[in-house]
Amino acid sequence: MPTWIQCYLAWLHVETTSCLSLRIYKMTFGEDSCTSLRHCFSLRLALVARCLLFEHQAISNQKYFDFVIAIVYCCRAFTNIPPRARSFELFNTVILEEPSLALGTNLESSSDVSARTIINFKDTTGSDMSATDQISSITEAAQLRAQTLSALRHRNNFISQQNVLIGFDGFVDEIIRVVDKRDTPAEYTLIGDINTFAQRIAQASGQSTNMEMIVQQTKLGGNGPIMANALAAFGMPVTYIGMLGYPNIHPVFKDFAQRAHVLSVAEPGHTDALEFNDGKLMMGKHESLHEFTWNLLIQRVGTEKFLSAFQNATLLGLVNWTMYAHMSEIWRHLISDICPKLSASPRKTIFFDLADPEKRFADDILEALNLITQFQKYFSVILGINEKESDELANVLNIPNSGNSPAALQELAQAMRTRLQLECVVIHPRTCAVAATAQETAYVDGPFTAKPLISTGAGDHFNAGFSLGFVSSLPLASCLLLGVSTSGFYVRTGKSPRVEDLVGFMSNWPPNERASII
Secondary structure, three states: OOHHHHHHHHHOOOOOOOOHHHHHHHHHHOOOOHHHHHHHOHHHHHHHHHHHHHHOOOOOOHHHHHHHHHHHHHHHOHHHOOHHHOOHHHHHHHHHHOOOOOOOOOHHHOOOHHHHHHHOOEOOOOOEOOHHHHHHHHHHHHHHHHHHHHHHHOOHHHHOOOOEEEEEOOEEEEEEEEEEEEEEOOEEEEOOOHHHHHHHHHHOOOOOOOOOEEEEEEEEEOHHHHHHHHHHHOOOOEEEEEOOOOOOOOHHHHHHHHHOEEEEOOOOEEEEEEEEOOEEEEEEEOHHHHHOOHHHHHHHHOHHHHHHHHHHOOEEEEEOOOOOOOHHHHHHHHHHHHHHHOOOOOOEEEEEEOOOHHHOOHHHHHHHHHHHHHHOOOEEEEEEEOHHHHHHHHHHHOOOOOOOOHHHHHHHHHHHHHHHOOOEEEEOOOOEEEEEOOOOEEEEEOOOOOOOOOOOOHHHHHHHHHHHHHHOOOOHHHHHHHHHHHHHHHHHHOOOOOHHHHHHHHHOOOOOOOOOOO
């Protein structure tokens, strides 16, 4: 049997989604093509069907047969496929993204030119990848999704029993797009990327200019509320302590307050989130944040209630150090006044997110990192940072940074974890995510969408998904996969996914362009 047939037969051992065949047909041949496709290639398909029946008895579902039809057609009749179907996106989806190739053969040895043409391509980084490397990468990614899905399905009850405590920030976010040209009251174009926006501003130097901004949405904001809201969507019991309005909860947090137990101590800040296709600019108004102190926190929550919230939580999150002048003081009080009173077993997990410390002085950042290290005595500490923050922290810690390749990022995460003596350091650029523990490092690509519905809060959703996997004792790579999947779902829909949404998203994995985590 030709090597390429063996490859695609082995492919079929991994469960595919029920809608995969239909999706391939529609992408390639249009809405009404299934019947004609089967008829036109009946002899060739009969051969494949015989292979399935005699050599792969486990395959009996019609969807597998349909899948073979599409694959055989693409491989053996490449020149006959409509021009619009001969695209990288189609073949990346059909040939390279969905399957798991648990193979012992080398596709490069195949005599089938069209099969080699499909497999040998330049990836999105522009580097040549051998067929063996591609197959290995695809195999690992598909197997990881299958393993993570299986683990997730069996942990629903466990997840609903893990108490969560998150604090302490709170913002009202206005999601804003910037107008480039306006034609009519209803018709306009938007500035698509940050570089174009920057050029527009630079051109105004010495002259002034006028720019129109459209508020697309007003929503709950802040690293804490967004992360906590995402964890609540998973079905986890969440307590939130922070700045959501005082004495009355601000209207944008009303729905969140119904899903979580909320203890609000001050008025929220305000963020104008300018969104572009390649990122976002967060314009914060922080006056109310400066009144947030340890004394205010204890006065309005109460020592016993505060201690009880810490004691009852399996997962804790302390996020947004950067914007709070008194946050280091609050952390010191937690270490001295609260942590020694907590039971040592079972060991709790705590997640830290500094939230872009660029505006803070290096000595202040080092002090905050030293405090985070002190929490490791009482918790399993996770430090989560994006790529920009990883560069900043590497500079402050005087750790060499050799670039943003997967290997370099894993090396950096491990170096930071070792220096700070933490349980885990996780770095989530826009294109991937990496993590390091004392035992291992891991890397995953994520689902990218070139035009996200929303990007503000994507990183917080990643943090929620990663934390879900971590407290569920999943492998490190599965934790990363849950992070990028939670973020990927959110940026496409504007909604925090439920566990069943995550299952659906990973079962219908988008084409592999790159991750969208900001």
